[in-house]
Amino acid sequence: MIDTIMSEKIDDIDIQILKHLQSDSSQSLDSLAQICGVSINTCWRRVQRLERDGIIERRVALIDNDKVGLPLTVFVAVKTDDHSAAWAEKFRSAVDKMPEIVEFYRLAGEVDYILKIMVASVADYDRVYQRLITKVSLADVSASFAMEKLKFTTELPLPPT
Amino acid sequence: MIDTIMSEKIDDIDIQILKHLQSDSSQSLDSLAQICGVSINTCWRRVQRLERDGIIERRVALIDNDKVGLPLTVFVAVKTDDHSAAWAEKFRSAVDKMPEIVEFYRLAGEVDYILKIMVASVADYDRVYQRLITKVSLADVSASFAMEKLKFTTELPLPPT
């Protein structure tokens, strides 16, 4: 049982539903209900609630990046010397508008930010990089190119039920 | 138009379908077909083909990590002094079995590997770390804790059609 910020609780059945939907959201309510040992109706109501409460954020199709010509993943570590809120907001806004940047976190420690960028080629990465540094000034940028994707999942480590 | 490894081509209509499904896979075929300007039937057959060819890898529900008690994201940079294939396979296999490790890449350059780990707390991260280093020996491990998730998307930057 997970205790959320909201007054709502997530019980074991919810966790089972979430586990299955985060692994495969294309299965029918019917099979989901059977796996979770509840009626279709109960299952439907719980899924509705999980969606309404934003526990299920969205349902998406995951696309093979290699097959659509985006084989290169780059991790970019950024340090800044400008720690003002205005600069941070400018950076955030610039990144937001760049679809090649798929992940973006502010970190504690040595490195201030990390970006994950998906592109077609090193040349393509350079174009993204150039575009970014014209929008916002970065003190130090260090790119690491991924040679091999060994694991990628959107499935969160939910507790065993 | 994207030229894939396979003999199959992805045309502008496919790209439109992919764009919409990677943003929201819950919409009906009907609305998808209308947006893409094709008949339901054509749309359905294209989606089938995209799934059969593995361009659409899977359909999943994305879950709010904060709301299920997993607010902490940690990026871990790993260096190794053992560059044998056997060691690499042992590492890969260990990571594969740990659901808290949601992403894992081999990198070019200074750092050999990067891991993205999602956990409930710093103490929880430490348990994952301890478990990992008992399974495989790592020369140097450096963890960076995410203070703020500024952007996360599974949507790939597909070309404008």
Add this chain to the structure above:
DNA sequence: TTTGAAATGGATTCGGC
């Protein structure tokens, strides 16, 4: 107030043009 069985109506699937 919650639950599940059954009905409805809409969406999906797939053969044939």
Add this chain to the structure above:
DNA sequence: GCCGAATCCATTTCAAA
């Protein structure tokens, strides 16, 4: 690529606990 029938499935309703 399009039509349309058959099927499947999400959602609503309703009755019972």
